[in-house]
Amino acid sequence: MPRHASITIRLFLMLLVLISSIFGSIYWFTVPLIKENVFGLELHANRQVLNVVYDLANRMYASTETYVDKTLNSHEQRLQSVLDVAEKHIEVSLRDGRKAGLSESEIWSTIFSDLREFDFGNGDYIWVADYNARLLSHPAEEFHQRDMSDFLGPDGQPVMPNILGKVREDQQGFYKYKWQRLDNKKVIEKYSYVKDLSKWEFIMGAGVYIDDIQEEVALQKQQAILEINKALKNIKIASNGYLYVFDSKGNMLFHPNPNIHGINFKKQLNPVTQNPIYLDLMGVADTGRELYYKWDRPDDQGNYEYEKLSLVRHLSGFDWYISSSVYLDDLKESSVQLSQRIMATGFFGLLAAIVIAFLFAEWLTQPIKKLSLTAYKISRGNHSAKTGISRNDELGLLAESFDYMVDQLRDNISSLNSRVKARTKELSESNFQLRDAVSSMEKAQTELREVETRQRLILNELPAQVAYLDKEQKFIFANREYLNMFGQRKGEIEGKTLEEVVGDEMYREIKPHIEHALEGDVEVYEYLFQLEDRDMLTRRTVLPFYNENKQVVGFLNLSIDITHERETERRLAEASKMKAVGQMSGGLAHDFNNLLTIILGNLRLLQQHHLLPKELQENLDPAIRATRRGADMTKRLLAFSRRQPLSPARIEPGSLISELVDLLVAPLPENIELSTEIKPETPDVYVDAAQMEDALVNLALNSVDAMPNGGELRLTVSGVDCSAQDVVCDEFDEAVRPGHYVLISVTDNGQGFTDEALSKAYEPFFTTKSTGAGSGLGLSMVYGFVKQSKGYLRIRNRCDIESNLQGSQIDILLPEATGTEVKHVPVFRSDELSVFPTAQTTALVLLVEDNLDVRKLVRSQLTDLGFAVLEASTGDEALSLLVGIEELAGLVSDVVMPGTNSGYDVAAQVRAQHSSAFIVLMTGYTENPPETDFEFKLLQKPFDACALEQAISPELDLSSQKIAKKNSENSI
Numbered sequence: 001m002p003r004h005a006s007i008t009i010r011l012f013l014m015l016l017v018l019i020s021s022i023f024g025s026i027y028w029f030t031v032p033l034i035k036e037n038v039f040g041l042e043l044h045a046n047r048q049v050l051n052v053v054y055d056l057a058n059r060m061y062a063s064t065e066t067y068v069d070k071t072l073n074s075h076e077q078r079l080q081s082v083l084d085v086a087e088k089h090i091e092v093s094l095r096d097g098r099k100a101g102l103s104e105s106e107i108w109s110t111i112f113s114d115l116r117e118f119d120f121g122n123g124d125y126i127w128v129a130d131y132n133a134r135l136l137s138h139p140a141e142e143f144h145q146r147d148m149s150d151f152l153g154p155d156g157q158p159v160m161p162n163i164l165g166k167v168r169e170d171q172q173g174f175y176k177y178k179w180q181r182l183d184n185k186k187v188i189e190k191y192s193y194v195k196d197l198s199k200w201e202f203i204m205g206a207g208v209y210i211d212d213i214q215e216e217v218a219l220q221k222q223q224a225i226l227e228i229n230k231a232l233k234n235i236k237i238a239s240n241g242y243l244y245v246f247d248s249k250g251n252m253l254f255h256p257n258p259n260i261h262g263i264n265f266k267k268q269l270n271p272v273t274q275n276p277i278y279l280d281l282m283g284v285a286d287t288g289r290e291l292y293y294k295w296d297r298p299d300d301q302g303n304y305e306y307e308k309l310s311l312v313r314h315l316s317g318f319d320w321y322i323s324s325s326v327y328l329d330d331l332k333e334s335s336v337q338l339s340q341r342i343m344a345t346g347f348f349g350l351l352a353a354i355v356i357a358f359l360f361a362e363w364l365t366q367p368i369k370k371l372s373l374t375a376y377k378i379s380r381g382n383h384s385a386k387t388g389i390s391r392n393d394e395l396g397l398l399a400e401s402f403d404y405m406v407d408q409l410r411d412n413i414s415s416l417n418s419r420v421k422a423r424t425k426e427l428s429e430s431n432f433q434l435r436d437a438v439s440s441m442e443k444a445q446t447e448l449r450e451v452e453t454r455q456r457l458i459l460n461e462l463p464a465q466v467a468y469l470d471k472e473q474k475f476i477f478a479n480r481e482y483l484n485m486f487g488q489r490k491g492e493i494e495g496k497t498l499e500e501v502v503g504d505e506m507y508r509e510i511k512p513h514i515e516h517a518l519e520g521d522v523e524v525y526e527y528l529f530q531l532e533d534r535d536m537l538t539r540r541t542v543l544p545f546y547n548e549n550k551q552v553v554g555f556l557n558l559s560i561d562i563t564h565e566r567e568t569e570r571r572l573a574e575a576s577k578m579k580a581v582g583q584m585s586g587g588l589a590h591d592f593n594n595l596l597t598i599i600l601g602n603l604r605l606l607q608q609h610h611l612l613p614k615e616l617q618e619n620l621d622p623a624i625r626a627t628r629r630g631a632d633m634t635k636r637l638l639a640f641s642r643r644q645p646l647s648p649a650r651i652e653p654g655s656l657i658s659e660l661v662d663l664l665v666a667p668l669p670e671n672i673e674l675s676t677e678i679k680p681e682t683p684d685v686y687v688d689a690a691q692m693e694d695a696l697v698n699l700a701l702n703s704v705d706a707m708p709n710g711g712e713l714r715l716t717v718s719g720v721d722c723s724a725q726d727v728v729c730d731e732f733d734e735a736v737r738p739g740h741y742v743l744i745s746v747t748d749n750g751q752g753f754t755d756e757a758l759s760k761a762y763e764p765f766f767t768t769k770s771t772g773a774g775s776g777l778g779l780s781m782v783y784g785f786v787k788q789s790k791g792y793l794r795i796r797n798r799c800d801i802e803s804n805l806q807g808s809q810i811d812i813l814l815p816e817a818t819g820t821e822v823k824h825v826p827v828f829r830s831d832e833l834s835v836f837p838t839a840q841t842t843a844l845v846l847l848v849e850d851n852l853d854v855r856k857l858v859r860s861q862l863t864d865l866g867f868a869v870l871e872a873s874t875g876d877e878a879l880s881l882l883v884g885i886e887e888l889a890g891l892v893s894d895v896v897m898p899g900t901n902s903g904y905d906v907a908a909q910v911r912a913q914h915s916s917a918f919i920v921l922m923t924g925y926t927e928n929p930p931e932t933d934f935e936f937k938l939l940q941k942p943f944d945a946c947a948l949e950q951a952i953s954p955e956l957d958l959s960s961q962k963i964a965k966k967n968s969e970n971s972i
Contacts, residue, residue: 050323122212131203188209237324270293474497526539692789746812907921907936919936
């Protein structure tokens with residue numbers, strides 16, 4: 001045989017072609033691409049450097065513009081502080097002067113002298129003028145005590161009367177006008193803060209000159225130019241590239257070459273286009289294109305033959321053109337060097353690969369040649385032939401197996417023929433039996449697969465976690481829910497142990513239940529999963545699985561999510577508790593209001609008694625104030641129990657919030673920042689505006705108390721659509737019904753709620769404030785109002801919403817107004833006192849009240865007003881008395897009384913029999929008044945004689961008009 005077999009030559013040539021193709025492909029496909037990419041990277045780096053410098057300059061410009069605003073704001077704050085100090089000085093001087101017994105003229109003369117000497121800043125001062133435009137105080141003698149009503153400015157308009165008119169209208173503000181400096185007669189722009197001090201009937205102002213502000217801004221801009229020049233000196237692009245800055249007039253503001261820096265290069269031409277080079281550079285500014293031109297090099301100056309690319313950005317604020325300049329030869333140099341290195345490396349790698357490929361082909365094919373020669377001999381009948389190969393690799397193992405196979409073949413050939421004949425007959429007989437058995441088995445397997453498929457489909461669709469494990473606690477089967485819960489795949493979980501899948505911590509907790517199940521017990525227990533976004537409570541059932549010998553060989557795990565079920569139970573229990581507390585609070589408020597009515601009425605009667613000593617009269621005022629505070633507490637209890645009278649109306653939340661802000665701005669501490677956000681297209685709500693305002697004021701003041709060191713109080717209003725799965729409508733006091741709502745959020749960054757406060761926030765009299773600092777009814781009142789308005793309430797700490805936030809957030813969710821709401825009769829509101837017509841002072845009034853003490857007190861009040869009073873203790877008794885009454889001036893009745901008839905029933909009968917009679921209904925606790933076809937006044941207990949008089953007075957006037965009209969008609 002030849003020295004090198006054909007298989008060796010072919011394998012070598014194949015490897016040679018493969019290696020050459022790989023190296024050739026790498027070269028032809030990568031080297032040009034590398035050149036192009038390296039060039040592009042260098043060019044991109046040039047762009048990046050320019051963009052960084054441009055952003056730096058732009059930020060400096062923005063900083064300069066911001067400095068202007070900050071400077072103006074700083075002066076505004078300073079001027080306000082100066083006037084506040086001056087106003088305080090006036091108040092102190094007036095107080096001290098009056099204590100010293102000085103006359104008013106002496107005091108004001110001293111004050112104006114002090115203000116004339118007050119100097120702040122760059123010759124800035126304070127001036128004072130009365131409402132007749134007379135300067136009461138001015139540091140300049142020519143203006144001090146001068147009438148400025150006819151003093152005209154440069155525009156020919158009177159200066160002081162114009163300022164006076166604006167300030168009297170605006171109360172205070174900042175105004176621009178032209179005035180001269182104290183040491184210079186030149187009239188320049190001045191910016192002053194002027195305030196109307198109406199309590200002293202003059203205005204006071206202080207200002208700064210615009211020139212002073214402009215000088216500060218000019219210094220800031222000059223500093224920006226120096227900083228950008230300093231930054232550009234240290235920037236270098238490629239080998240010889242650089243950055244330079246010029247303006248639209250051709251002035252070179254910065255250039256690393258001292259010969260060009262600071263000159264005007266408008267006459268310098270572009271050798272390529274023969275246009276002025278600065279115009280070509282301005283033409284490509286901010287286009288994203290580079291300008292191609294030719295220029296000299298630092299080492300060959302004056303020879304404009306070297307190709308360059310420049311990218312230009314225009315900073316319009318400073319009117320700067322920032323340009324980067326780089327030589328094309330510098331950009332190409334890196335790519336050429338890299339290509340040469342790749343070629344050299346590839347060449348030597350190719351030579352080494354050729355040598356290795358030849359040696360590998362020779363080594364690999366030598367045993368194959370011996371095997372082929374041995375096989376050739378055996379095929380010719382030489383069964384004693386051997387390969388003679390001894391190697392410790394796969395080829396050696398193949399040769400050894402080949403030799404052994406030849407030996408076995410030689411031994412078996414002799415006995416094979418006889419055994420084949422005998423076996424053939426047996427196989428022929430068994431073949432028929434096997435064919436029938438295979439057919440039956442295939443049918444059974446098909447049916448079994450169908451059953452198993454149905455079972456797996458059912459298990460996968462169950463809303464539960466199902467898994468079967470053997471006695472060694474290894475998984476045999478798990479449905480889709482189980483796999484998803486533990487992040488497993490169907491093929492991966494089989495064979496794994498329970499501990500590997502659920503983890504060490506969970507396994508330690510459930511291990512006792514598993515062991516009991518393996519002992520034959522059915523285990524049912526609950527387990528809480530800590531998921532990423534929520535907690536999930538599951539009820540888990542472990543069932544032992546027995547074999548035909550009644551031995552436990554495994555167990556079945558069934559887990560069901562009961563989180564929603566438990567949450568529903570918790571909310572129902574909380575709602576039941578709050579309902580019970582509300583009913584109890586409402587009952588207490590009803591009885592307490594009757595007691596307070598008796599106490600307040602008798603205290604006021606005692607206070608009006610002229611024989612009561614003066615020292616005892618002074619003791620009545622605290623008692624009356626305490627009674628009124630008790631009345632306010634019962635009002636809050638009624639709000640919590642959802643039984644306060646409401647006057648709902650369709651209102652716009654944005655307008656209500658705006659009015660609330662105006663109400664809160666004054667009392668808020670200076671370190672509290674109040675902000676609002678009212679989303680557009682927020683729908684209207686149908687609520688009692690006054691109660692809504694009280695609820696928001698309570699929440700706002702609670703937030704202020706939670707921020708003793710200051711912070712931000714934010715009110716947000718938006719419309720939301722809630723569905724059963726909506727996260728926005730989750731975690732409220734009860735499940736939110738799907739629909740359209742208005743979400744009002746009160747947010748602060750204060751101390752937040754403790755766990756105890758969150759759990760007891762709605763309970764009346766619970767407070768976290770110190771003793772005497774709060775009644776604990778604020779949030780209870782808000783809760784009652786929201787529930788009475790068919791809304792929902794949610795209290796959360798902001799850290800539970802987002803971990804990096806601080807404070808609390810209280811959300812009120814109110815249903816959107818449908819457009820079909822009808823206003824209820826409003827709750828009584830105190831009007832101006834009316835004088836009773838003398839013709840009515842002897843009229844008869846029917847008084848209906850079940851409480852004897854209250855009835856006695858009201859009878860006394862009505863008698864003092866000049867009425868004759870007929871009493872009844874129940875509505876049924878009042879209706880029986882009405883039968884015999886011919887003329888009745890009015891009715892004063894309680895609403896809720898024993899018997900079958902209420903105050904509304906008595907009022908309806910009075911209106912039917914005596915249409916001109918006035919009707920006043922008293923209540924200590926009631927739901928909203930029902931819709932009636934007659935007018936009445938609703939008087940909230942407790943009340944005093946003045947409140948009763950105010951309630952009767954308008955009704956009595958109306959009754960008099962009706963009687964007069966009726967008499968007039970009869971006379972006609």
